[in-house]
Amino acid sequence: MRIELERRPRASALYAVLSPFIALILTVIAGGVMFWLLGKDPVSALYSFFVEPLLDVWSLHEIAIKAAPLILIGVGLSVCYRSNNWNIGAEGQFIMGAIAGSIVPVVFHEWHSPLVLPLMLVFGMIGGALYAAIPAFLKANMNTNEILSSLMLVYIAQLFLDWMVRGPWRSPEAYNFPVTRDFAPEAVLPEILASGRTNLGFVFAIVAAVLIWFMMRYTLKGFEITVLGQSERAGRFAGFSSRRMIWFSMLLSGALAGLAGISEVSGNINKLQPIISPGYGFTAIIVAFLGRLNPLGIIAAGLFLALTYVGGEAVQLTLSVSDKVTRVFQGLLLFFVLSCDTLILYRIRLVFPGRAVPAAHGGAE
Amino acid sequence: MSVAGASAGSPLLAVRNLTKLFGTFAACNGIDLDIRPGEIHALLGENGAGKSTLVKMLFGVLAPTAGDILWQGAPVSIASPGAARRLGIGMVFQHFSLFEALTVAENIALSLPPGISLARVAEEAARLSHAYGLPLDPKAHVADLSVGERQRIEIVRALLQNPQLIILDEPTSVLTPQEADRLFETLAKLKGEGRSVLYISHRLEEVQRICDRATVLRHGKVSGACDPRKETPASLARMMVGSDVAAVSADGTSTKGDVLLEARDLSAAARTPFAVSLKGVSLKVHGGEVLAIAGVAGNGQGELFDALSGEYPVSKAEGVLIRNRPVGTLGITARRLIGAGFVPEERHGHAAVPGMSLSDNLVLARSQSDRKAFLGGGALGIIKSAAVRMAARRISAAMDVRKSGEDPPAGSLSGGNLQKFIVGRELDRQPAVLVVNQPTWGVDAGAASRIRQALVDLAKSGSAVLVISQDLDEIFEVATEIAVISEGRLSDVYPARDMTREKIGLLMGGMHGEAKVPEAAHAH
Numbered sequence: 010m011r012i013e014l015e016r017r018p019r020a021s022a023l024y025a026v027l028s029p030f031i032a033l034i035l036t037v038i039a040g041g042v043m044f045w046l047l048g049k050d051p052v053s054a055l056y057s058f059f060v061e062p063l064l065d066v067w068s069l070h071e072i073a074i075k076a077a078p079l080i081l082i083g084v085g086l087s088v089c090y091r092s093n094n095w096n097i098g099a100e101g102q103f104i105m106g107a108i109a110g111s112i113v114p115v116v117f118h119e120w121h122s123p124l125v126l127p128l129m130l131v132f133g134m135i136g137g138a139l140y141a142a143i144p145a146f147l148k149a150n151m152n153t154n155e156i157l158s159s160l161m162l163v164y165i166a167q168l169f170l171d172w173m174v175r176g177p178w179r180s181p182e183a184y185n186f187p188v189t190r191d192f193a194p195e196a197v198l199p200e201i202l203a204s205g206r207t208n209l210g211f212v213f214a215i216v217a218a219v220l221i222w223f224m225m226r227y228t229l230k231g232f233e234i235t236v237l238g239q240s241e242r243a244g245r246f247a248g249f250s251s252r253r254m255i256w257f258s259m260l261l262s263g264a265l266a267g268l269a270g271i272s273e274v275s276g277n278i279n280k281l282q283p284i285i286s287p288g289y290g291f292t293a294i295i296v297a298f299l300g301r302l303n304p305l306g307i308i309a310a311g312l313f314l315a316l317t318y319v320g321g322e323a324v325q326l327t328l329s330v331s332d333k334v335t336r337v338f339q340g341l342l343l344f345f346v347l348s349c350d351t352l353i354l355y356r357i358r359l360v361f362p363g364r365a366v367p368a369a370h371g372g373a374e
Numbered sequence: 375m376s377v378a379g380a381s382a383g384s385p386l387l388a389v390r391n392l393t394k395l396f397g398t399f400a401a402c403n404g405i406d407l408d409i410r411p412g413e414i415h416a417l418l419g420e421n422g423a424g425k426s427t428l429v430k431m432l433f434g435v436l437a438p439t440a441g442d443i444l445w446q447g448a449p450v451s452i453a454s455p456g457a458a459r460r461l462g463i464g465m466v467f468q469h470f471s472l473f474e475a476l477t478v479a480e481n482i483a484l485s486l487p488p489g490i491s492l493a494r495v496a497e498e499a500a501r502l503s504h505a506y507g508l509p510l511d512p513k514a515h516v517a518d519l520s521v522g523e524r525q526r527i528e529i530v531r532a533l534l535q536n537p538q539l540i541i542l543d544e545p546t547s548v549l550t551p552q553e554a555d556r557l558f559e560t561l562a563k564l565k566g567e568g569r570s571v572l573y574i575s576h577r578l579e580e581v582q583r584i585c586d587r588a589t590v591l592r593h594g595k596v597s598g599a600c601d602p603r604k605e606t607p608a609s610l611a612r613m614m615v616g617s618d619v620a621a622v623s624a625d626g627t628s629t630k631g632d633v634l635l636e637a638r639d640l641s642a643a644a645r646t647p648f649a650v651s652l653k654g655v656s657l658k659v660h661g662g663e664v665l666a667i668a669g670v671a672g673n674g675q676g677e678l679f680d681a682l683s684g685e686y687p688v689s690k691a692e693g694v695l696i697r698n699r700p701v702g703t704l705g706i707t708a709r710r711l712i713g714a715g716f717v718p719e720e721r722h723g724h725a726a727v728p729g730m731s732l733s734d735n736l737v738l739a740r741s742q743s744d745r746k747a748f749l750g751g752g753a754l755g756i757i758k759s760a761a762v763r764m765a766a767r768r769i770s771a772a773m774d775v776r777k778s779g780e781d782p783p784a785g786s787l788s789g790g791n792l793q794k795f796i797v798g799r800e801l802d803r804q805p806a807v808l809v810v811n812q813p814t815w816g817v818d819a820g821a822a823s824r825i826r827q828a829l830v831d832l833a834k835s836g837s838a839v840l841v842i843s844q845d846l847d848e849i850f851e852v853a854t855e856i857a858v859i860s861e862g863r864l865s866d867v868y869p870a871r872d873m874t875r876e877k878i879g880l881l882m883g884g885m886h887g888e889a890k891v892p893e894a895a896h897a898h
Contacts, residue, residue, distance in 0.1 A: 229756075243723055243726065245685050245706075246683075246724055248706045
């Protein structure tokens with residue numbers, strides 16, 4: 010027996026809309042089974058994973074803080090993916106943005122000025138964009154596969170950060186701990202609500218999502234992105250350059266990942282340390298697809314994935330399960346999103362070798 | 375299965391009241407059709423008449439909504455192409471599904487059940503191709519083969535299943551006259567063996583030449599069944615389109631204007647191992663002229679179009695001149711802004727994005743030439759969707775584009791209607807220069823005549839029109855001047871009235887003294 014995927018004659022519009030929700034339900038069911046196998050009560054585990062964080066102001070703020078980088082990176086990636094450029098290295102661009110943005114508060118820590126914060130943000134974006142320029146250059150000029158080059162650059166960025174905070178940038182006041190000096194108050198992103206820690210990074214995320222939504226929906230640039238993603242040849246006929254699009258999409262997504270990186274460091278951690286991201290750059294790939302590569306959908310998807318981080322921390326505490334639970338949930342979700350999307354376009358067919366001619370059974374012998 | 379399965383007179387395949395609904399739209403509406411053993415049966419109809427839907431149901435690609443298919447008198451349900459093949463139905467599609475990097479034998483083996491050795495496939499293919507007069511080298515790579523030879527692979531592939539009924543979808547649309555003659559000999563041989571052929575075409579002359587009977591479809595219904603030999607092309611065309619097809623009128627005094635499009639010793643290296651390089655192409659098209667470039671597929675037509683359109687600029691600015699301006703190094707947008715329009719050969723994924731709406735596909739070609747009308751917001755470049763939709767409506771009305779809904783995706787239109795839109799998209803801005811590659815390939819008679827008339831009319835209004843085509847009928851209908859491209863070289867340009875089919879055929883063989891269309895291009 011063989012399993013084949015057979016293209017459906019036409020995809021159902023209804024299921025195309027429902028697909029992310031079906032994926033969510035399947036993820037919750039599979040997660041329940043997982044908790045049950047771990048010997049926990051699935052209902053109460055799922056309750057503390059998905060519902061409890063929503064009932065508490067503190068955890069709502071945590072969700073917003075974690076959603077901000079996911080949305081910022083996710084909308085950048087959506088532009089890449091729509092134009093057929095597969096940037097998998099947002100995690101590295103996030104880290105490089107954080108490092109570049111930290112030059113001002115770490116190296117020039119005695120300079121106090123209201124310009125510090127804007128300068129940090131600009132440096133962060135430049136750092137992320139420059140790091141994304143490496144796979145862009147390789148793809149545009151040498152036809153190198155950007156999936157591999159951007160992914161491998163992530164590990165270089167992680168090790169570079171590790172070396173920076175243990176070496177040149179280690180704080181002289183931190184008792185040999187591998188951290189930089191704490192950022193001065195004017196280098197910290199301000200909080201936006203009196204009730205909690207949510208900072209300006211969340212505003213950046215929403216503004217970026219709305220701007221990119223507008224670009225994709227109404228402008229010639231968005232049209233160019235969509236055309237080149239669907240047919241490079243038609244794009245060339247229209248006078249669009251796929252090489253320039255490689256640069257545009259990679260630099261844009263790199264800059265947004267870099268902005269997410271410096272916002273996270275400035276608004277949430279307030280210094281550099283060996284690990285500054287629980288995999289935001291990778292989780293944002295799930296966010297982009299769960300949001301159907303639509304910036305407004307990505308806002309919703311980013312908030313939901315942030316919930317899996319906060320919920321994961323909650324069940325770690327209450328049920329003492331492993332901190333890997335969050336990653337398992339995110340993996341399940343990506344798996345179900347992609348399989349639901351596939352099954353909208355294709356149906357599964359079981360092929361039995363040596364089967365009789367079906368037509369012969371229809372006859373009136 | 376044996377050839378003697380059906381007694382003479384009773385149909386091999388009968389279709390009764392066959393209907394296919396897409397939503398509420400009836401693509402096929404109560405079709406009746408009989409195919410007798412040993413006949414070549416023509417299926418005629420405009421694009422969108424339901425020919426493809428009918429054939430897909432016969433070949434198990436689509437399931438009928440209602441009605442019966444009877445094979446040798448017994449009702450059958452054909453669930454898949456595999457089931458159709460096992461029943462004894464073979465099909466040669468209009469668009470081939472071949473892997474260019476593989477050899478002929480490997481491509482054939484892919485369509486067979488696993489477990490048959492490649493050597494046996496090659497042997498069997500060689501035997502069949504010899505027996506049916508379809509010369510093929512099983513070891514040749516598909517990428518090196520002409521379109522005609524590729525089609526032979528598909529025919530041999532179908533023949534390997536020993537079918538009783540072979541369905542051919544527009545088989546001659548890609549062939550030279552000589553190649554087509556050869557195909558007709560093969561079909562006669564198949565017929566002589568008692569096999570049946572369902573022959574889909576809208577070339578009325580060849581239907582009259584080779585087909586025993588014809589069924590004509592219009593708007594999903596059978597609009598006539600006849601013996602094509604007792605009809606005239608005009609009466610067949612009337613059955614297809616429901617009214618007389620306007621003959622293209624090229625007469626009238628078109629005055630020769632200035633040179634608007636010129637190529638001077640235009641050369642371009644081949645971009646891929648399978649492409650053709652252009653070697654010193656020179657041509658001039660005056661305002662008021664239609665220069666047609668004939669040639670067998672794969673002799674540099676696509677490359678010439680790319681160089682003239684600027685999709686792939688050349689290194690020498692003087693290589694291409696549009697309205698006397700050297701533009702060889704400039705891209706397609708700059709050339710459009712000087713007043714040129716372009717229609718590439720491939721509709722899906724080159725001239726149009728199938729998944730995008732017609733109005734989006736209008737923006738595709740004209741975002742810069744009509745910047746003022748279609749874009750607002752200054753540097754933001756906001757697309758004025760109302761203005762674009764209105765222009766798309768204007769084009770659809772001017773070219774009689776039939777579509778479902780106001781602004782449907784381009785991919786949902788039939789080939790002829792989409793082509794009318796794509797040509798209309800350029801005509802709408804009255805280009806001074808129009809370069810068209812294969813303007814009516816795979817397009818029905820009504821749409822083809824309309825498109826050709828539009829090209830002639832554009833030239834009459836003073837523009838320079840360059841048509842690259844493999845269709846000699848088309849060339850003689852529209853051209854005022856004719857040249858032939860062969861292996862990337864262009865012949866001299868001759869006035870159309872001095873040209874004959876024979877002379878074109880000779881030029882197609884190249885300027886190396888060969889008097890024949892090159893056979894077996896793989897024999898380097």
